[in-house]
Amino acid sequence: MDVTLLGTGAPQGLPRPGCPCAACATAVGDEARAATALLVDGALMIDLTPGPAFAAARAGQSLTGVRQVLLSHPHDGPVMEVPAGLPQPGRVADGRELALLDGHRVRAVAVDIPGTGYEISGTAGERLLYLPPGAAPAGPVNGNGRTAGGGGTGGTGPYDLVLLDVPARPDALAKLRASGAVDAATDVVAVHIDHDVPPGPELHRRLAAVGARAVPDGSTLVVGEFHAVPDLPRRTLVLGGARSGKSVEAERRLAAFPDVVYVATGGTRDGDQDWAQRVSLHRERRPGSWRTVETCDLVPLLEAARPGADAARPGADAARPGADAGSPSADAEARGTDAGGPNTEAEGPGAGRPGETSPLLIDCLALWLTHVMDEVGAWDDATWEAGGRRALRERTDALVTAVRQTHRTVVAVSNEVGSGVVPATAAGRRFRDELGRLNAAFGAECEQLLLVVAGQALALRG
Numbered sequence: 001m002d003v004t005l006l007g008t009g010a011p012q013g014l015p016r017p018g019c020p021c022a023a024c025a026t027a028v029g030d031e032a033r034a035a036t037a038l039l040v041d042g043a044l045m046i047d048l049t050p051g052p053a054f055a056a057a058r059a060g061q062s063l064t065g066v067r068q069v070l071l072s073h074p075h076d077g078p079v080m081e082v083p084a085g086l087p088q089p090g091r092v093a094d095g096r097e098l099a100l101l102d103g104h105r106v107r108a109v110a111v112d113i114p115g116t117g118y119e120i121s122g123t124a125g126e127r128l129l130y131l132p133p134g135a136a137p138a139g140p141v142n143g144n145g146r147t148a149g150g151g152g153t154g155g156t157g158p159y160d161l162v163l164l165d166v167p168a169r170p171d172a173l174a175k176l177r178a179s180g181a182v183d184a185a186t187d188v189v190a191v192h193i194d195h196d197v198p199p200g201p202e203l204h205r206r207l208a209a210v211g212a213r214a215v216p217d218g219s220t221l222v223v224g225e226f227h228a229v230p231d232l233p234r235r236t237l238v239l240g241g242a243r244s245g246k247s248v249e250a251e252r253r254l255a256a257f258p259d260v261v262y263v264a265t266g267g268t269r270d271g272d273q274d275w276a277q278r279v280s281l282h283r284e285r286r287p288g289s290w291r292t293v294e295t296c297d298l299v300p301l302l303e304a305a306r307p308g309a310d311a312a313r314p315g316a317d318a319a320r321p322g323a324d325a326g327s328p329s330a331d332a333e334a335r336g337t338d339a340g341g342p343n344t345e346a347e348g349p350g351a352g353r354p355g356e357t358s359p360l361l362i363d364c365l366a367l368w369l370t371h372v373m374d375e376v377g378a379w380d381d382a383t384w385e386a387g388g389r390r391a392l393r394e395r396t397d398a399l400v401t402a403v404r405q406t407h408r409t410v411v412a413v414s415n416e417v418g419s420g421v422v423p424a425t426a427a428g429r430r431f432r433d434e435l436g437r438l439n440a441a442f443g444a445e446c447e448q449l450l451l452v453v454a455g456q457a458l459a460l461r462g
Helices: 052-058 172-179 201-209 244-255 273-285 296-303 328-334 365-377 383-403 426-444
Strands: 002-007 037-040 044-045 069-070 098-101 105-110 116-121 127-130 162-166 187-192 219-224 235-240 261-264 291-294 360-363 410-415 446-455 456-461
Touching: 002 052, 002 162, 037 052, 105 127, 162 172, 201 235, 201 244, 201 456, 235 244, 235 426, 244 360, 244 410, 244 446, 261 296, 296 383, 365 383, 365 410, 365 426, 383 426, 410 426
Parallel strands: 044 069, 127 162, 162 187, 235 410, 235 446, 261 291, 261 360, 360 410
Antiparallel strands: 002 037, 002 219, 037 044, 098 105, 105 116, 116 127, 446 456
């Protein structure tokens, strides 16, 4: 089954008409995109794009064999004309299936906004899923790619190709992954691309970070044909200064994956309204499906997915100085629950998946280091020289070892504080130096290392 993308942009196209923004100004060449429309095997057309006949001709295709035109969403872009000779566009009711004379089967998939998604099966059993702009499947999705109760025969197993609005709805991709409708071999292609993400290298970097890609208008994809899926790093360290956007970058890298465990090392600070506001903003930004664990006992979380981890470290928590032995948050996460009650994972599409395999987002290492330095008495010169330095090294070495040996996907955030003014106090200089050492050691164990400056992620490695 061949799919030609006559357009890959948002309904208004990219650049948007009359828009002066930087993204639209730089959307030229292959990054200029017409409204998304699909031509399947020259016989089925999904959605309309301006000048579809010319778009097809530029792609080396013809519309003369089109027997069905289906629309997926109310169109708010430029007026679309239906070329002479094409059937009048229509829709398939949610859950209904349409069998075409050439052997294709089309099933309508309910989505969570006005519109309709389409699952298309080819004559050889290939399957693709197409979702309208800004949409995710409505309700739970079965592992065979059908929404629960959606009806239809459909295929089984993951889709071969999924086309959706990845930049605007990474949670839709996370939902499909949680259900088994998308796996590591599924070709995920972003469509409906708008000016919210800078075109060019930044767009492709963000998509690759979540296992997706974008192609130019006029590209033809062979459904089921092997395509190299972006290699996703298992361990990533995101560095940056205050308000640089490092936490946003870290969250963005896991937004398209299910069952994420957000590890907050900062805790709460009674009476600190500014801190409470920061925590609230972070919580509002996170997907509702993520679980939060508030703890600085990171080693058990990193070791949780390693086979035989518990047997390999008898009494390790009790033996490590200052460890949160029996930490309710860490223990609860290992059981698949959070400290406050049942884990949403036990009730949603990912039910039954062990909590130990969930990706970790650790925010942040600087607060973890502050906590550990408090515990070992690192702020007092006498205590520091009498054993605090050695105790801190033991704790940081244990963390770095756990990162090296972890089987989990980990994205960690840390502050880059070595480029500013020299702290006025000995304690401040000590913290700066120790954080620099920790960042270097932790980063050495990561496949990818990023530095975020003014909201822009610069790849230092990977």
